[in-house]
Structure formats: structure tokens, C-alpha cells
Amino acid sequence: MVNGMLAPGQTLVTEEGEKVKVADMFGSGGQGEVYRVRTRKGDRALKWYYPQLADGRQRQILDGLIGCGWADDRFLWPQTVVVDADGKLPGFGYLMDVRPERFHDLPALFRRDPALSATTQRTLVMAALHTVEAYRALHGKGIAYRDINWGNIFFDPHTGDVLVCDNDNAVFEGESAGVAGTMDFMAPELVRGDRGAQPGIQSDLHSLAVLLFLLLMNHHPLEGAQALQIRCMDENARKKLYGTDPVFLYDPNDNRNRPVPEEQQTVVATWGALPPILQRLFVETFTDGLKNPVRRVREGQWRDALSEVLDTVCICASCGRQNLTEPDGPAPTCWGGNCGRPLSLPPRLQLTIGTGMMRTKPRSVRLGPQARLYAHHLVVEAERHDFSAVVAEVTEHPKQRGRFGITNRSQNPWTARRSDGSVHDVGPGRTVALSTGLQLEFGSGAEAVVRD
Amino acid sequence: MTGVVAPAERWELLKGEVKGAAKKYSQDRCTARHVAEGRAVVLAVADGHGSAPHFRSDLGARWAVEEFAVCAQEFAAAAVRYDDEAEQYEDKGPWWNALAELRAEARRLPQLVAHRWYERATLHDCNSPAHGAHRHPPKGPDLTAYGTTLVGAVLTRRLLVCWQLGDGDVVVLDAAGTPYTPLYTGPDLGDETDSLCAPESWHHARCHWQPLTSEGPSGVLLSTDGLSKSFTDHQGFLDFAAGVQGRAHELGIPAVRGRLTEWLSHAAQYSGDDTTLVGAFEAAGPAAPRQNDAPHT
Numbered sequence: 032m033v034n035g036m037l038a039p040g041q042t043l044v045t046e047e048g049e050k051v052k053v054a055d056m057f058g059s060g061g062q063g064e065v066y067r068v069r070t071r072k073g074d075r076a077l078k079w080y081y082p083q084l085a086d087g088r089q090r091q092i093l094d095g096l097i098g099c100g101w102a103d104d105r106f107l108w109p110q111t112v113v114v115d116a117d118g119k120l121p122g123f124g125y126l127m128d129v130r131p132e133r134f135h136d137l138p139a140l141f142r143r144d145p146a147l148s149a150t151t152q153r154t155l156v157m158a159a160l161h162t163v164e165a166y167r168a169l170h171g172k173g174i175a176y177r178d179i180n181w182g183n184i185f186f187d188p189h190t191g192d193v194l195v196c197d198n199d200n201a202v203f204e205g206e207s208a209g210v211a212g213t214m215d216f217m218a219p220e221l222v223r224g225d226r227g228a229q230p231g232i233q234s235d236l237h238s239l240a241v242l243l244f245l246l247l248m249n250h251h252p253l254e255g256a257q258a259l260q261i262r263c264m265d266e267n268a269r270k271k272l273y274g275t276d277p278v279f280l281y282d283p284n285d286n287r288n289r290p291v292p293e294e295q296q297t298v299v300a301t302w303g304a305l306p307p308i309l310q311r312l313f314v315e316t317f318t319d320g321l322k323n324p325v326r327r328v329r330e331g332q333w334r335d336a337l338s339e340v341l342d343t344v345c346i347c348a349s350c351g352r353q354n355l356t357e358p359d360g361p362a363p364t365c366w367g368g369n370c371g372r373p374l375s376l377p378p379r380l381q382l383t384i385g386t387g388m389m390r391t392k393p394r395s396v397r398l399g400p401q402a403r404l405y406a407h408h409l410v411v412e413a414e415r416h417d418f419s420a421v422v423a424e425v426t427e428h429p430k431q432r433g434r435f436g437i438t439n440r441s442q443n444p445w446t447a448r449r450s451d452g453s454v455h456d457v458g459p460g461r462t463v464a465l466s467t468g469l470q471l472e473f474g475s476g477a478e479a480v481v482r483d
Numbered sequence: 484m485t486g487v488v489a490p491a492e493r494w495e496l497l498k499g500e501v502k503g504a505a506k507k508y509s510q511d512r513c514t515a516r517h518v519a520e521g522r523a524v525v526l527a528v529a530d531g532h533g534s535a536p537h538f539r540s541d542l543g544a545r546w547a548v549e550e551f552a553v554c555a556q557e558f559a560a561a562a563v564r565y566d567d568e569a570e571q572y573e574d575k576g577p578w579w580n581a582l583a584e585l586r587a588e589a590r591r592l593p594q595l596v597a598h599r600w601y602e603r604a605t606l607h608d609c610n611s612p613a614h615g616a617h618r619h620p621p622k623g624p625d626l627t628a629y630g631t632t633l634v635g636a637v638l639t640r641r642l643l644v645c646w647q648l649g650d651g652d653v654v655v656l657d658a659a660g661t662p663y664t665p666l667y668t669g670p671d672l673g674d675e676t677d678s679l680c681a682p683e684s685w686h687h688a689r690c691h692w693q694p695l696t697s698e699g700p701s702g703v704l705l706s707t708d709g710l711s712k713s714f715t716d717h718q719g720f721l722d723f724a725a726g727v728q729g730r731a732h733e734l735g736i737p738a739v740r741g742r743l744t745e746w747l748s749h750a751a752q753y754s755g756d757d758t759t760l761v762g763a764f765e766a767a768g769p770a771a772p773r774q775n776d777a778p779h780t
Contacts (some may be wrong), residue, residue, distance in 0.1 A: 034657050034697040059693055061583030081579040081696065138590075141686040142677075180587075213587035249686075259598055263557055264591060293623030294601060296682055 035064045036079055036122075043068070043077075044116040045126065051077065051113060060182070060197070061213075067129065068113075077113055078199065079124035092202055093125055101172070105165040107196045125199060134185035134194045141249055150188040152353040153344045157191025157418065159243050160337040164415045165195050166239055167330035170232050176201045177230040179238035180216040181245055190418070204231050214269045215251060216241050219321050222274025236327040240316045243333065247305065250298035252317050255280040255288035259295075279317035281310070304366035306343075306357040308336050338407075338416065342396040348375055359395050378467060378483050380404075380437075385411040386476040398425050398465060398481065400435065409477040422473070426462060436462040437471070446472040493766045494524050494638065495736040497727075499743035500759040501751050503709065506533070510631075511707050511759040512544040514552050519639070522566075523559035524763045527551045527635040530651060530707040532678065533757070536627050539613060543604060543629030547679055550599040551635045551646075554592050558644070559637045561588065566641055578641065586692055589644045593688035596633070597648075600679050604629045623682070630680035633688075634705050638763055643700060645691040648684060649676040650708040653691065654724040658698035662721045665691035670717065671708070702728045702764040709756030710747065723750070731764045 037043075041053040054067040054074070063080040080089065096109045109125040140147055162184060169176055178200040185194045207229065214222050218234035228234075244252040251258075253272060261268045278288035281302060290298045302310070312328045320327035339358040346353055347365040349372045354365055362374045379395040382404075389411050396402060406420035407413035422441040428434040438461070439445055445457040450468030457463045463471070469481040496516070502509040510531030518525050529547035531540025562585055569578035604626045613628035632649025645653045647666045654662050666689050677687040704724050714720040727746075731739045743760070751758040 034695075034699070036696045059696075061586045062579075064694075064696065081582065081694065083574075083576045084579045138686075142688075143686075182586075182590075213583055215587060215591075264588070264595055265557070265561070293605075294598065294683070296623070 035059070035066070036081075036120075037064070037066055037077075042116070043113050043120075043124075045070075045111045045113050047111060050116075051075070051126070053077070062197075062199075063124065068126070070126070074129050075110070075126045076107070076129045077124050077126055078197075079113075080122055082122060085122035085124075089199070090123065092206075093123075093199060095203065095206075096198065096201060097125070099172070099174075103165075103168060105161065105168070105193060105195060106198055107194060109199055127196075130185060130194060130196065133187045133189070134192075135188065136185055137181040137245060140186075140188075140246075147188045152355055153341065154186075154188055154191040155247060156337055156341045156344070156355065157416075158186040158193050159246050160334060160341060160416055161186075161191060161193040162195075162242065162246070163239070163330050163333040163337065165193060166235065167334065168415070169195075169201065170235065170330065173204050174201045175204050175231040176235050176238075178212045178216075179235055179242055180213055181242060184242060184246075186246075212238060214273045215253075217273060218324065219274045219277050220324065222270055233324045233327065236329060237316070237320065237324070239330070239333075240313065240320070240328060244313060244317075247309070248298050248301040250280075250290070250295065250301070252279055252313065253277050253288065255290045255295065257288040259291055277317075277321050279314065279321070281314060282318050283314060284318070300366065300368070304355060304363075306340050306355050306360065308357055309340060309355075312336055339394055342394065342408075343379075345374055345376055345397055345399055347372065356397070377402075378465065378481055380471075380479045381482050382408060382477070382479040384409055384475075384477040390476070395482075398435070398437070400427065401425060403440075409473055409475070425465070428464075434464070436464045438462040441473075443474055445474070448472075494763040495731075495766050496524065496526075497731070497736060497740060497743060497760070497762040497764065499740075499747050499761075501744055501747045501757070503751060503757045504755050506757060508541065509757040509759075510537075510541040510544055511709070511757040512541070512548045513705075513759045513761045514548050515761040515763065516552070518556045519560045519563040522563045522639065524638040524703075525552055525555045525559060525635070526638070526703065526705050526761045526763060527555070527633065528651060528705045528707050528759050528761055529634070530632045530649070530709070530757065530759070532630040532632075532676070537630040537680075539607075539628040540631050542607065543600070543626075543631035543679060546600050546603045546629075547596070547631050547633040550603070551596050551633055553599070554595045555635055555637050558585075558588055558592055559639060561585065562637070562639050562642050566639065582694055585642070589646075589690055589692055593646055593648060593685035593690070596635075597679060597683075597685040597688075601626070604680070626680040628680075630678040632676055632707070633679060634707075636703055636705055638700075638703055640699070641695050643691075643693040643695060643703065645703075645705075646688055647690075648688040649678055652704075652706050652708065652711045652720070654702075654704040654706075654721065655693075655700045656702035656704070656725065656728050658701055660701055660725060660728055662724045664717075664721070665693070667717070671712075676708075702731070702762060704728075704760060704762040706760040707756075707758060709754045709758035710750055710760055712756060713750040713753035713758070727760075727762065728764060736764060736766070 035056045037053045043051050051068040051070045057065040063078050066077045068077045101108050107127040111126050114123045183197045216238040218237035220228040278285050280290050292299050316328040343356045343358045344353050345356050350367045350370040352367040362376045364371050364373050377397050377399040379397050381393045383393045385391050402425040403421050404423035407416050424438050424440050426438045439457045439459050447455045447457050447463045448470040467483050471479045498515045510533040513528040515526050527548045529544035531544035565581035569575045632651050634647045634651035636645040653666050656662050711720040747758045
């Protein structure tokens, strides 16, 4: 057994006076040890701080976070402070839910762990989207996370759902607190220790971009040729790499830190397969945004781009591999290592929603087999993407293989207008055959037209 | 609960290696050394794959151990430096605050080792092409000939970190001498293993991170899979590890050093594989040696 600060069987008490019994240790981290504990309401996870990190400031942060009472299923939020009732054991910890087994960490993704074999391009983009929305929700409440890194995010390879852990460093914007993250995720101004630079929402945006790059590219955005030239990755070397002279792998104006293809094949392949709409955002945030924090890509920009890319994931007819494509862009070649054939893009549904000043510009959804529209497609500025709220689905004719239609999975009737001018109602559960020029009205100003 | 355990210089080191019965020479390599002026311990074993496609794996294993030792020594020095700072100002705060950055370094270490290993293997292959002529595949040189696993550890008085790429075993003995295997992933189902010769191999490395917040381990053992494979089950292997420590306490480390090769040879008869073991044990007083004292082989 790993010997930690707490012993199995030890009894502690929550602020509310409820006893919790230590079962076993999950593991150690940068700030404390995490244990499984038995409570009246079932098993919980207890993070117990290392000595001297359990100080008044950390307690104040925890009290503030617990006081929020935030119940968001994307976060393992602190629930209550735990202490030793007898006072023999100094320090404190806090309770949170136990991370469900369906969530896995990023290192498991990088090492292609069999438990993550269900991961696809689509679920990775969904995970990225959920990550962005989770931090957007946090930032929307005026809370800065301040320690975004690859050890704090977990995802479900089947659904792309994410779970953000270690939320105990989050503080309300402007409040001071100790931890500013680890250098490889820190904003350059924090690594350099610029006068007046404080970890907050603006620096979170840099860390978030690093995390997204890791998730989608499986590589750190600043660790190219320059990182490989470093013989001893000491503090000075790390400061240069992440702070005083950070260079993005694909900075269009600075090629000093390009990936070395012989040793860094993955990022070369994944970057090549990334649609330009996302490449542009990474370039923007890791060039201008490195020097000027206000030029960093914001969560809303990431969300919109990721959402559009998700709508245009296409399957290669030759090898069956999912490909990310540029919305409304030309057909790329399949990124499968042994394929490389040009993709044949399915027709797209060009969707416009909202009314008046809130009318949106058209966006495209590729209508491949099993493509779906969700409730968020029909709402301007949806708070989050809910992939269980299906409102429409591309389905194959049960008797005529290769003939597809779009099925109404919502509770409301649609109006369909064919290219010959005929108009039909499409009730819930009914299907209308897909054809170029078909127009659909979903209600509340949401309209779409099928285009090649 | 300050987490102070035996200073590293109080750790006694153990190293033993035997060649597989049917082999011309061993493809295993290892090291066990005190570093950071005796205040930390670095342990490593590497198991060159040995089969025909990996005909230079003894070299690969040697470079794996050497490059790990260099990187681990730097890591250990940084850990000791943070510890010193905390000690100097009689304030443990800096140590605990440094853990987040040390943990990030620990996660980065496999990439550094893999890169350094890659450079050495590539240079060797350039000077002496494994397949007789130079080939320049677009995805880099084929280093299959040098394939090897790597298991390593750093132990200071406040921190234990273990890394593993490919098969092999880490056994930690807690203060009471009870063994546990922090990086064990279940019984091997075949001969396939992760290897330093694979592209971006560092992604496959696993890391055990354990700040020593209570009683620290009484022993840490690293071995190539030749040892664990010689036992019919995992428990037998754990019993052996606990037994080595028992003998160390009973007989003293010098006596165990003298007998280790014999014990490993006995175990290796069953696996037929090269068998290598390194370890660090908390120093204890010696006792008179006995006959027939092999631990559970």
C-alpha cells in the first residue's frame, strides 16, 4: 500500500459535522493526495493538501468555491471542507464526487490506450468543444481556473463528454492566489514574471489553447525543433521555451521551431489534417496572442469553429476513416496513412436561424449517412452543445438502399418545399427525401436548403 | 507528517544481472547509483528485445540506461535543490510549492530520454547502417534493431518517481515491507511490448509519482521481465521481492549482493530470459549469513 498522509480507516469530519472514513488512496498530485472516502451518501473523493499548502489562503479559496454551490456535471466541484475532528492532524481537504470510470486522461489518449479505442475524430472535436464550453461557463461566472493543464481534464472516448478536475485553484477574477499553473501551460507573461501580470481569465485563454492543441494535435504547440535542441530542460530552458522566446510550431513568419518530422510525426500528420478554420485560430492565438494577451482567441471563437467543424466531419468512402473538413471548403484527401484518396463530400444543409438583428449567417451541415441536427443548431447562442437533443437525422430508405431522407426527430412539424415548388408538412417521426434545392422550415425563423 | 524519510545516503544499493540460459550474451543493462552528492538514488533497468530483428538491442538497452541516468540525475538534483531551499529557510512551503513543477518535469522526462536515445541510435545507424545501406524513409530512420524497454526510478528523502516504457517491473516495499507494484497493468498476454524504438515512444511511458508524505518506502526494486516471468504468478514474484528485502535485513546488503546472482540464476532457469534486478533498501544492521536462503525462488 502507498503510505500517505491519511491512513485507511481513519475518520475525518466535514464542516457540516458528517463523519467520513478513509478507504484507500487514488494517487498523489502536485498539491495533495486524493483518497476514496466512505460517506453516508456513498463514496466520495477527498483531496487532502500537502502540509503548508493547506493555508488560510487556500481555505478562503475553497470556502468561496463551495459557497458558489455550483452543480455543473462537467466539473468535479469542491463540495465541503474536511478536517480532523480531534485536531491531531493539521491541515484540511475537501470532498468531491469520484471520477466515473468512463472518463480517461490525455496521456491515455497519447499512448493509444486500448480503453480509448472508441475515440474518433468526431469525439475528439466534441471533447474539445465541451472543454471550451466548460471553461466558458466558468469564465462567465467571473471565475478564472488558473491551472488548466493536461492533468486536469478527462474525457469519455464514446461521447466526447469532459470532466474538469482539480478546480480548487479557481478564484474570482481579480482575487490573488498562489498557484499559477505549470510553465508549459502558463501564459508567457506569467512565465516571464512581467510586472503586473496575474493569472486570470486572460491567461486561462492561453492555457486553454495549449490544452486544445494537445487534445487535437497530440503535441505541445511550442515544443518543436527548439525543444529538441535543449540538452538540459532546466528552469532557464523552460523559461525561454515558454516565456521569453516562445515560438509556435507553425508560426507563418518564424520557422525556427517547426516540428522535426523524424521525431515528431504525429503533429505533422494531425496538423496537416486540421481544417484551416482551426489552423487559423491556433496561429492567431500562438503568434499575436503570445505577445499580446488581448489578441488571444476567446472561448466563443473556439466554440463556433469547433461546432462548424463537427458539422462537417466526413467519412472516407474508401477506408471508412473520419475526416475533419473545412466548412464549405473543397474536398481534402483522406488523412488515413494508407489511404490518401480524395474525399467525396456529401451534400450539405445550409442552415440560417434567428430573426431580425439576430439572424445568423448561413452555416453548413454535411448530410452524410447518420448526420444529425441538434437543438443547438436551431438556437442563436446556445449555452451548450447537447448531443442528446436530436431534432433531425439523415436516414436511409428502409427498402431502397442508397436513397436518403431527413427524418424529423423533434416534437414540431416542419415545412418542406421541393425544388419543383411543391410544399409538404413533415410531422414528427416523418421523413422527407433529400434532394438538391429542398428547403426546410423548422420554425422560429430557422430555415435550411440542401445544396451539393 | 513532514514526510521526511531516510536520507538517500542511507539507502544501500543492489545490482544483479544474469544471462538467459540459451543466450550468447545478455541484452539487459542496468544502473543503481547515488546522485546529487549522495542525496538521491537513480535506478534503471533496460531489456533489449534480443530477437533477430533487434540484433543491436544490447546497445539500445545500454543507451537507454545511460540517457535515463543523465536525465534522472538532473531531475534528482532539482528535487534536492528545492528540498535544500526549504531546509535552509526552515520553511517547507517552497518544497510543497515546487511539487507541481517537479511533477511537470517528471512527465516530461520520458520525452527527453527518448530524444537522447534516438540521437544516439540514429548516429550509430548512420555510421554503421543496421541494414547495410542507408535508407531515408520519410518518417525517420528505422531503429528496430536497437529496440529496448526501460524502467527507471528516482528516490530522494521526500520523493519517489518511477517511469516505465514497455515490460519490466517496479516493486515498492512500504515501511512495513509489504510489496506493491505501482505500474503493474496485469499479466502479459504475449511477447509484444512498448519499445524505445517506436515512433514517439515517450507517449507510451507510464509514471508513478509519490511525494513521501508519511513513512517512505523501505525498498524499491526494478527488474526486467525475465525475473517476473520466472514465477508462476504475480504473487510469487511479490513474495520474492519481499524476500530479498527480508534477506537484506537479516543478512545485510553486502551478503545479499554476494548471493543475488545465484538467486537470479535460479529464477532465470524458469524464464530462460536475461534477468536483471536493481534495488535500493533502507540501510539496516547486518546479521550472520545462512545457507539455503534464496527468497522464494
